[in-house]
Amino acid sequence: MKFSSRVVVVPQENIDTDQIIPARFLKVTDKVGIGSHLFEDRTEFQVEKGSQVLVAGNNFACGSSREHAVWALADFGFKAVVSTSFADIFRQNALKNGFLPIVVDPKTHALLKPGTLVTVDLAAQTLSIEGGPTVTFPIDSFAKTCILENLDELGYVLKHEAVISAFEKSA
């Protein structure tokens, strides 16, 4: 997984899940078209289609467990969000959808201005900034393998059926 894109920036800190996708759009029973409500109540964010990398302020996506937040970002066309930190549940939800939560240090973060061209290389775990540095970012090794090799986490756990049954018997 390697791609280049100009970034869109929403600099605010603590952008919560209600801002990403307001609760009134959670009444759906599927994921189709959910991206059309991304940041619906935050028109000042001016997030336009066409970019694959969103840059957001610290503690991105705090709040609820709604996976709709990831679905909305992905459906809108993003493949990654860069921030200085993410809420735990969002980070896990993101990885399960092959969506990259990229953590960088504040200095690198400050270099990412609207329209900056970046290249994300998951295999190398690098974010390269045009005319700037290439930095590495951390990512859960298992999640990385799953995304790169298109492996399915549920399939992985299902393979442990026998161990799970044994655990249930012993408990």
Next chain:
Amino acid sequence: MKTLYDKIWDSHIVVPETDAPAILYIDLHLIHEVTTPQAFTGLRRRGLKVRRPDKTVATMDHSIPTTSRSLIGFDEIAANQVRTLAQNCKDFGIALYDLESPKQGIVHVIGPELGVTQPGKTIVCGDSHTSTHGAFGALAHGIGTSEVEMVLATQCLLQRKSKNSRVDFDGRLQPGVTAKDMILALIGKIGTGGGTGSVFEFMGTAVRGLDMEARMTICNMSIEGGARAGLVAPDDTTFQYLSGREFSPKAKSWDEAVARWKKLPSDDGAHYDHSITIDVNALEPMITYGTNPGMAIPLTGRVPQPQNDADAAALKYMALEPGQALLGHPVDVVFIGSCTNSRLSDLRNAAHLMKGRKVNSSVRMLVVPGSYEVKRQAEAEGLDKIFKEAGAEWREAGCSMCIAMNGDAVPAGKVAVSTSNRNFEGRQGRGARTLLASPLTAAASAVEGRVADPRRLGGLS
């Protein structure tokens, strides 16, 4: 030497963590209408069954009406989501406490009420406030919909271990100060990301002195401090609460269970990665002024100077000025409800202050019990009469104005004092301005039509 978290974690490992996360066994999976439809679609696509319907409990709470217990004439998209849950539970053999059931309620209120929430269990739900159940010494946290699908299919979760954080609340609460104020004080101190990557264990004399409902209030908002789970070690208060509940162990198995549960508390000298102490002797009622729960101050305090653009934007949204006192700030709506503060003791606290008083004519007040059972108990005590006579709306059980999915919303630009857990922009309705506080503060504010100090209304012990 192990912590409570270490003990629960260790006893639920099916496959230990290697390069891959551990496979953790889940004892109880709570589900509701909003975060499950896509998970059941996934199961069907793969031709999978629910592995342990007997360890899965469903209810409807988020998007249901609270004006009546019927979907007739209700928002069609929401009604469809509710019906989808009913169909999924039927197809996959899952017990559902639906709108017709006397046991329906907010998922985090009914788990403990039914006695399915028990010490030492691993509990998950597609909802971040699953942390509530940690009050029983259960490892409980919110999961996303992909994980809901995994737990339905395998009764397991892929998980890496979090860090241990201890939070000591020491001292004695003053009258008018509650568990809600304790947790708001903590989040105000550490911020909404302060607990990221860790599990809180709440301890100290002030926590030991709390009843189970108050402990639930504290654990409920662990997620607002960034921690996925919060824990309180089980003790006699826990056992007393659980004794005799529908799904609590009975007779000989009860004694065995209690003996097991007594081994759960953290060992002396167990290691914590972080620790923080809060002295509650001087704690005042707390209230939020901004757009995340970390923006909390003592009720008698003043709105702080913004430290950055985000703070400034929050104050602008809230239409508050730095240096302004919150006491006396006009209030339009008061909401008493949500999985944070909708249990019997919360309603009793609020009713106690409301008795013989009226809701100010400028205020709309909604009281929404957390479950049908809470509603019945409150009515048996006559609390509903106190609220209704005061001029408040007495509703059916559900999430209601906490998340404003069901039409119960705060109008744009209006100020609400709410006992819920999130003051995010738009959380209680587009443009709504939320001040989070305790049921006592909310009730006092309803009476005065302004943010009010419950300690000044009198009658508090």
